[in-house]
Amino acid sequence: MGSSHISPEMALIRHLRARGFTIQEGRKPGDYVVTAHDDNELDLRPRLSLPxxxxxxxxxxxxxxxxxxxPGVDALPLVEVHLEEELSTAGADGRNHATAVGVRRGVDGRAEWFARHADLEDFWRRGGPSEDLEWRANPPK
Structure with missing residues (x-):
């Protein structure tokens, strides 16, 4: 890969950051933690897996x-949309419940897309959202 091109992994990270996500590097290459979206802390801090x-x-x-x-569309923009949707789509309670999203090795040995979400009942048993959060409507861009 030439020096003028960035890896697909980094292209995905740049895309999410450009959309307002705060992303920290994880413990190993390809692992990240999403800590906020548009300066709003994410309670669940979803793990982003992009080896x-x-x-x-x-x-x-x-x-x-x-x-x-x-036809004629590269898969990278589609994955960008899927990542953004998984990390920003709110549930019935107005919050995003993603806990992990990305690409992993499946049981059949192939690379596969995955997304995990918190069990809402467990989320509320653990105390629900932090108390310092506020609801803000963001107009469409």
């Missing part, structure tokens, strides 16, 4: 699979 080799493998598979992407 470079698996992201490349997943994107290549998507690009080769008939019907996985619209």
């Amino acid at each position: 470079g080799d698996l992201v490349v493998e997943y994107l290549e598979t998507m690009n080769r699979t008939l019907g996985a992407t619209p």
